[in-house]
Each structure stands twice: as structure tokens, then as C-alpha cells.
Amino acid sequence: MPDIALPIKIVDFRYKKSPIKTLSGLSVRLDEDKRENLEDDFPGSGEISIEQQKMDYSIYAFKTGKRATYAGSEGVIFTVNGQVHGFLPKNFFERKKVGMSYLSSSILIIVNCSKVNRGIQEKLFMNSRDRLANGLLQKEIERKLEDIIKNHDGLRALREKRRREDVENKLQDSKPLADVLENIIKKSPSLSSLFKQGVRIKNPFKLTGTKGEKKFQGKEFPSYFKLVKKYSKEKPKSCAINRKFRVQYETDAKSDYFNRDKDPGELILKRNKDLIKDYSLNLWNGIATLTIEIPYDSKVGNKLCFQTEVIDHTKIEPFLGEFYIKIDSAQKNKGGGSGKRKPFSGSKIGKDRQRPISLDIPNAWEIRRNEWSRHEFNEKSALKVVDGGTETGYDFFINMDNAYLQMEIKEGIKLDPKLLEARFKYGMILLGISLLHFEEKNKKTERSISQNDNVSVYEKIRTLSEAISPTLLPMISSLGSLEIEL
Numbered sequence: 001m002p003d004i005a006l007p008i009k010i011v012d013f014r015y016k017k018s019p020i021k022t023l024s025g026l027s028v029r030l031d032e033d034k035r036e037n038l039e040d041d042f043p044g045s046g047e048i049s050i051e052q053q054k055m056d057y058s059i060y061a062f063k064t065g066k067r068a069t070y071a072g073s074e075g076v077i078f079t080v081n082g083q084v085h086g087f088l089p090k091n092f093f094e095r096k097k098v099g100m101s102y103l104s105s106s107i108l109i110i111v112n113c114s115k116v117n118r119g120i121q122e123k124l125f126m127n128s129r130d131r132l133a134n135g136l137l138q139k140e141i142e143r144k145l146e147d148i149i150k151n152h153d154g155l156r157a158l159r160e161k162r163r164r165e166d167v168e169n170k171l172q173d174s175k176p177l178a179d180v181l182e183n184i185i186k187k188s189p190s191l192s193s194l195f196k197q198g199v200r201i202k203n204p205f206k207l208t209g210t211k212g213e214k215k216f217q218g219k220e221f222p223s224y225f226k227l228v229k230k231y232s233k234e235k236p237k238s239c240a241i242n243r244k245f246r247v248q249y250e251t252d253a254k255s256d257y258f259n260r261d262k263d264p265g266e267l268i269l270k271r272n273k274d275l276i277k278d279y280s281l282n283l284w285n286g287i288a289t290l291t292i293e294i295p296y297d298s299k300v301g302n303k304l305c306f307q308t309e310v311i312d313h314t315k316i317e318p319f320l321g322e323f324y325i326k327i328d329s330a331q332k333n334k335g336g337g338s339g340k341r342k343p344f345s346g347s348k349i350g351k352d353r354q355r356p357i358s359l360d361i362p363n364a365w366e367i368r369r370n371e372w373s374r375h376e377f378n379e380k381s382a383l384k385v386v387d388g389g390t391e392t393g394y395d396f397f398i399n400m401d402n403a404y405l406q407m408e409i410k411e412g413i414k415l416d417p418k419l420l421e422a423r424f425k426y427g428m429i430l431l432g433i434s435l436l437h438f439e440e441k442n443k444k445t446e447r448s449i450s451q452n453d454n455v456s457v458y459e460k461i462r463t464l465s466e467a468i469s470p471t472l473l474p475m476i477s478s479l480g481s482l483e484i485e486l
Helices: 026-032 090-094 118-124 136-150 153-167 171-186 369-375 403-411 417-442 457-480
Strands: 005-011 020-024 044-050 053-061 074-080 083-089 107-112 225-227 237-240 245-251 266-271 279-284 287-292 303-311 319-328 363-367 383-387 394-399
Touching: 044 136, 053 136, 053 153, 074 090, 083 090, 083 118, 090 136, 090 457, 107 136, 118 136, 136 279, 136 287, 153 394, 225 319, 237 245, 245 319, 266 287, 363 369, 363 417, 369 394, 383 417, 383 457, 394 417, 403 417, 403 457, 417 457
Parallel strands: 005 083, 074 107, 237 319, 363 394
Antiparallel strands: 005 020, 044 053, 044 279, 053 107, 074 083, 225 245, 245 287, 266 303, 279 287, 303 319, 383 394
16 A cells, blocks of 8 residues: 555654644554554455446554554545545444444544546545545445445454453443343333333353464465355355355465555456456455445346456466356345344234334443543543444443532432432433434434534434533432422
């Protein structure tokens, strides 16, 4: 990837006299500081092809607290010949279709559009070349990036690691929380309508560990690039006509093989010797995942043959691959199959009946002063909500050393401090649940909490919970003692 000169301001710890500098030479600086700033095995690389135009991308995953040295609110940066032409904000990673909320402050993706022709560039960028045009092409790129990031093995593993670090010492609180919340919910018809029936707090961790696995050691230039599973004409891969499909390759190439400054590799995809317009490629720790859209002219029952070539300047002959797919009937959307949370399964839902919008009881964790820095809390912070991913649901972090809570405890005469803490904790949880439900219900309308700006619903929850924290306990106490005069 070429050096990048970004017209944005960032904090750079290496400039002591003037902490604000223009970001430049990103790839060089990151290569120099890789051990100190990047997570193991990053950056990853790959490419996106749209309308036969290739865009290379690099995925940088920073160690906790290191990303701010290189970028601010930018999450996905688009460049042409080393100059930034637009970006997506980092809350892009908090979308449900991406599911990387835990890593939103640790990921930076660079998409190099230098190979894209002028016509495509004009569709993607504004004439001022300082922001994206927000058209159909951008939406298609976003859709491909959502799929790549969501299914990136390295990012998924890092997300689980970060989540484990945040909650591993707090598991003992899970059952009491579920019992109390379920009791509250049962007594309120309006709250009951928000939740799935009979749910409990989920196991917060995926138990498939990686102990004993050897660390991948890649080569600058691969000695092999072969399909993990062969799909012959006689035994093709079955693919629904309305879904994209994936095939995987094994290789000993480094993860940045397809998108590095010097001598990168290139993948060429064809169908019956015709170049394929739309696909994405992701290489991570010896596995290259190729994601392909079903061609628009396909029909159910068709068998399609695809060919791949992988080349670089060291290869006299390319690495060749060939596989067949068979087009099956359209597949109906099923809960959980597209990365969305599973719908309530207590009863069958008819073809024309809308699915109810419902939530799981969240995982909730108490945070004390000594953990503030990890969660970017201060004395006024109240609640942080993080989407833990499809399998785990939402995580709620409540600041139990909130200044207004502690003030109520110190000034309280009759009420037990434990009762005040419980009121604050469950009040904040119910506030967060209500806001999430409102956003889910209205996310495609003008009433959406985060529809008209670049601030995610999770950041809005942080702000609104902080705003309500001074009045939450007095409100609960005062309203609970009201009597109606007859």
C-alpha cells in the first residue's frame, strides 16, 4: 500500500512541541512501530471488485489505546494515489451488520482506489474530493465491507479477547441480574412486550478456544495457493440463487500479500474465461476467503464453472484453481442466518405476519473507579452499551462510582446503600433497553436516534444516561411516595 498523506488532524505522541500534526506516511510509520501499536498478525489485506474495478484494502487492528495516535473519528479511509478522498466514521464498525462494537476504537481500514477508473471515482467521491458522494456505489462498497469485517477470523477472535478482558471477573453477577430483571418485567406489561419469552442471560463467551494452535508464520511469496475443498462438476457447491457464496483457499502467504507496498500478489477471477465483476477477497493467517455474488443471468439448476489465477512477479506460472457451483432455489431469510439475532421461536410465524421486535435480557456488569480508563468513564458517566456480536447480545456496563449515585449514598439517611445502588443499576439497564428497542423499531425512519448524524446509538446512550443520572434516584424515590388525593 502506498504512503498516505491525510488532510486530517491527529494526535502524534512523537511531536512533543506540537501534539497536532497531519497524518502522513501511515504505512511506513505503522511498519516501524508495528510491535508497539498493532495486534499480532495485523495488518490483514484483501481486495474488492465492483464493476470490474479493483480496490485493495488493509485492515489495521491496534492495541488498546494506540489507534488515537494515527486517526480520530475516521474508520474506513478511501485514498487515491496516496491522498484521502473520503472516509466512513468509526461507528461504521458498530453497525449490527458488522458487529464489531468492541473494536470500534481499535480498527482502521484503508481502501486504495488508485486502480479505479475516473468514471467510477466520480461516482464515489464528491467533486471537492474531501468526502464520499453517498450514492449507490458507496452503498455497495459498504455492503461488501460489512460482510468482510463481520466474518474476519482475526477480528472475531480479537473481539472475543477484548470482551473476555472486560467481563471475565464479573460472571458471578449474571444470575441475580436475570432474576431481578425478570421479576420487574413480569410486573410490567409494557416491559414484557420488549423481551423474548423465557430468555435468560447467555453464556458471555464462545467456548471454542485456540489453545495449542501454532502461530502462523507466513512467507513473502507463497509456495502454494490451493482450494481448501474441491468442488468438481460432478460434486458442485450448492448455492441459493439469492445469496452470495464463499470458497476458501489455503496458502503460506503473509496476510498482507495482496495489499502491500512492494510486489503484491494479484487474484484474477473468471467464469468461463470471462472476468467476474463483483467479488471480495480476504486473506488472514493462511486462509484466503473469496466471496462471490451469484451472476445476475443465472437460473435455478445451472452449473457454473469459475477459475482463479494468483500471480506475483516471482511466478512464471500462476497458481490455478477451478470450482463448480450449482444454483439452487431462493433461500428464505431465517433468524440468525444473516447475522441478525434469532427471532422469538415460541410460536410459528406466518408468511405475511411481521416478526415482533424483541430483545434478550442483557449481560450487565458493574464498573468501579479503578476500571474507568478501560471504559472511557469519568465521575459523571453512567452507562455504556456494547454490541457483543450475534452470539452474545448486548453488554451493559454501569458506573457504580457515578458521582450522583455516591452523593445520594452519602446523604441518604433511611435507605440502605445497597438499595440505592440497585435502583441506579436497574434503572440504567431499563433506560438502555428502552433506547435500544426504540432505535430498532425506528432505525429506518426519521425518528431514529442516530439517523441524521454520525453518532451511533451506543454513543447516544452514553450521553443520555449521563444526562439523566443526576435525577434518576430522586425521581424513583419521589414518584414512589406520591399519593393521589381524593
